[in-house]
Amino acid sequence: MSDENDKKWFDKKISRRDFLKKAGMVGAGAAIGASGAGAIFANMFSGKANQVVGNEEISFYGEHQSGIATPVQKNVYFAVLDLHSTDKEEIKQMFKDWTDYSEKLMKGELVAPELANHLVPPIDTGETVGLNPYRLTITFGISPSFLDKLKMDNKKMEEFKDLPHFPRDQIKDKYKGGDICIQACADDAQVAFHAVRNLVRKGRALITLKWTQAGFLPIGNGKETPRNLFGFKDGTENPKNNNDFKNVVWYDKNNWLKNGTFLIVRRIQMHLETWDRTNLQEQENTFGRYKESGAPFGETDEFATIDINKKGSDGKPVLPIDSHVYLAKKADVKIARRAFSYSNGIDEVSGQFDAGLLFICFQKHPDQFIKI
Numbered sequence: 001m002s003d004e005n006d007k008k009w010f011d012k013k014i015s016r017r018d019f020l021k022k023a024g025m026v027g028a029g030a031a032i033g034a035s036g037a038g039a040i041f042a043n044m045f046s047g048k049a050n051q052v053v054g055n056e057e058i059s060f061y062g063e064h065q066s067g068i069a070t071p072v073q074k075n076v077y078f079a080v081l082d083l084h085s086t087d088k089e090e091i092k093q094m095f096k097d098w099t100d101y102s103e104k105l106m107k108g109e110l111v112a113p114e115l116a117n118h119l120v121p122p123i124d125t126g127e128t129v130g131l132n133p134y135r136l137t138i139t140f141g142i143s144p145s146f147l148d149k150l151k152m153d154n155k156k157m158e159e160f161k162d163l164p165h166f167p168r169d170q171i172k173d174k175y176k177g178g179d180i181c182i183q184a185c186a187d188d189a190q191v192a193f194h195a196v197r198n199l200v201r202k203g204r205a206l207i208t209l210k211w212t213q214a215g216f217l218p219i220g221n222g223k224e225t226p227r228n229l230f231g232f233k234d235g236t237e238n239p240k241n242n243n244d245f246k247n248v249v250w251y252d253k254n255n256w257l258k259n260g261t262f263l264i265v266r267r268i269q270m271h272l273e274t275w276d277r278t279n280l281q282e283q284e285n286t287f288g289r290y291k292e293s294g295a296p297f298g299e300t301d302e303f304a305t306i307d308i309n310k311k312g313s314d315g316k317p318v319l320p321i322d323s324h325v326y327l328a329k330k331a332d333v334k335i336a337r338r339a340f341s342y343s344n345g346i347d348e349v350s351g352q353f354d355a356g357l358l359f360i361c362f363q364k365h366p367d368q369f370i371k372i
Contacts, residue, residue, distance in 0.1 A: 054131075054132035054133075054134055054187070054188075055108070055132040055133070056132075056133070056134075056135050057106060057107055057108065057133050057135075058070060058106055058133075058135055058136070058137050059106070060099075060102050060103045060106045060138070061103075063259055064250065064259055064260070064261075065139050065140065065260075066106070066137035066138065066139060067137035067138065067139035067183055067184075067185050067338075068139060068249065068261060068263075068336065068338070068362050069239075069245050069249065069336070070135075070137050070185070071135075072185070072217065072226070072235075072338055073134070073135050073136075073137070073185040073186050073187045073192075073217075074186075074187045074188075074189075074216060074217050074218075074219060075185065075186055075187065075188065075189040075191075075192045075214070075215065075216050075217075075340075076183060076184065076185045076192060076213075076214065076215040076216075076340045076358065076360075077183075077184045077189075077192040077193045077195070077196045077212065077213075077214050077215075078181065078182070078183050078184075078212065078213050078214075078215065078265065078358060078360070079181065079182045079184075079196045079200065079209060079211075079212045080178035080180070080181050080209075080210045080211050080212070081178060081179060081180040081181070081182070081200070081203075081207040081208065081209060081210060082177075082178060082179055082207060082208050082209075082210050083146060083149055083179040083180060083206060083207055084206060084207065084208065085205075085206040086149055086150060086151075088150060090205075090206055091150070091206060094202070094203045094206055094207075097202050097203070098140070098199055098202065098203065101198060101199055101202060102138045102195075102199070105133075105136060105138065105194075105195045105198070106133060106136050106137065106138060107133060108128075108131070108132050108133030108134075108136075110123075110124040110126070110128070110129070111123060111124045111198050111202075112124055124198060125194065125197055125198055125201070127190055127193075127194050128190060128191055128194045131188060131190070131191055132188075133186070133191065134186040134187040134188040134191045135185075135186060135187050136184065136185070136186040136191050136192065136195060137183075137184070137185045137186070138182065138183070138184050138195055138199070139182070139183040139184075139185075139263075140180070140181070140182055140183075141180065141181040141182075141183075141263050142179065142180055142181075143177075143178060143179050143180070143181075144156055144160055144161055144162065145177065145178075145179050146179040146180060147160075149179065155256060157253070157255060157257070159262070159365050159366055159367070160257075160262075161366075163264065163366065163369075163370065164370065174210070174211055175211055175267055177210070178210045178211075179207075180207065181263070181265070182196055182199055182200075183263075183360070184196045189214065189216070192214075193214070196212070213267055213342055213358050214342065215340025215341060215342045215358040216340060216341055216342070216343075217340055217341065225294060225302065228270075228339065228341055228357055229270055229272060229341050229355055229356065229357070230270065230275055230283070231283075231291055232283075232287050232289065232291055232294070233289070233294035233302065234337065234339050234357075235337045235338075235339065236289075236294055236302055236303065237328070237334060237337075238336055238337055239334065239336050244334075245336065247334075248334045248335065248336060248363065248364065248368070249261050249336050249362050249363060249364055250364060251364045251365075252364065261362045261363065261364060262362065262363055262364065262365065262366050263360065263361070263362055264359075264360070264361050264362075264363075264366065264369050265358070265359065265360045265361075266359045267342070267356070267357075267358055267359075268356045268357040268358075268359050269347075269354065269355070269356040270355060270356035270357060271352075272352070272353050272355060272356075273352050273353070284297075285320045285323060286323060286324065287323060287324045287325060288319045288320060288323030288324055288325030288326055289302075289324075289325060296319070296325050297318045297319050297323075297325075298310055298312065298318040298319075306319075306325060306329050308325075308326050308329045308330055327372070328372050331371040331372045332371075333367075333368040333371050333372060334363075334368065335361045335362065335363045335368050335369055335372065336361060336362045336363065337359070337360070337361050338360045338361065338362065339357055339358065339359045339360060339361075340357070340358045340360070341355070341356070341357060341358070342355060342356060342357070342358050343355040
């Protein structure tokens with residue numbers, strides 16, 4: 001594909017949400033192998049993030065994709081897709097259709113009005129009739145394999161590659177790879193599912209589902225950082241403002257990914273029964289934070305500045321050197337976490353809860369995640 005043809009890849013409307021300008025996948029080391037995407041206006045993940053607002057709309061258009069810096073919603077429906085076409089014109093049209101659908105869905109509208117002919121299937125599946133948009137955001141990402149299939153290797157910058165294998169990885173094959181991802185977040189679970197369902201339905205001639213995962217967060221009081229299923233606060237160190245997102249999340253090199261970002265997603269099954277038998281001290285040592293307040297060891301405030309060299313009255317380090325806080329701080333990098341809890345019933349092998357964390361994070365370079 002020539003440079004001139006690349007420029008014509010999408011029409012003007014698509015270019016504002018250009019898949020290649022605003023999205024990029026990151027590697028087979030994550031649950032889907034890799035996945036990346038962009039975002040909308042920057043704001044805190046905590047605080048306003050926990051409000052339940054039924055009729056608030058978020059625009060599909062903007063400098064960045066929505067669903068990254070947007071205050072986090074209560075529900076997510078995440079889908080990873082395999083692409084089965086190499087026809088660039090067909091794929092271009094699918095992206096255009098998805099743009100049209102996404103714009104309507106995020107306004108709380110159906111993707112199409114009811115048909116006059118009742119002898120054919122409705123275009124919209126209809127489960128959100130009468131529902132508000134519930135701050136729906138739709139975020140798209142592509143992987144290195146997407147570019148490989150379209151023979152667009154010239155678009156793969158050095159950092160756009162699969163993640164390395166990590167020592168404790170036990171990733172099932174079905175959660176590896178994938179060409180496209182869709183993240184739909186909303187304060188209503190059915191609204192999020194409806195969005196992905198209709199987008200996948202529209203593109204079904206070119207794509208198939210590889211895996212999906214629904215996730216949730218507590219409603220809370222709108223002022224506290226959400227807690228994961230281990231009972232600890234998740235997202236305390238997230239970027240707090242536009243400048244933080246500029247430094248941590250938004251890709252700033254002058255190529256097709258500029259103003260986009262890299263997304264990494266990992267479906268982490270938590271061994272809750274084992275955790276529930278672990279004493280509180282060991283639980284807190286794992287994170288390096290007090291469970292109730294979320295404050296790092298030696299402090300009283302959740303957002304206190306962390307000094308990994310701080311020693312207690314006994315002269316010993318306050319933070320365990322293998323704690324999450326210590327290791328993350330020592331790496332001296334930040335990421336934007338957008339994690340959700342999940343519960344999939346009972347694990348068919350262990351007979352215990354199949355529940356855990358749908359870990360999603362955004363960063364301007366995959367190395368930020370790798371170092372942590």
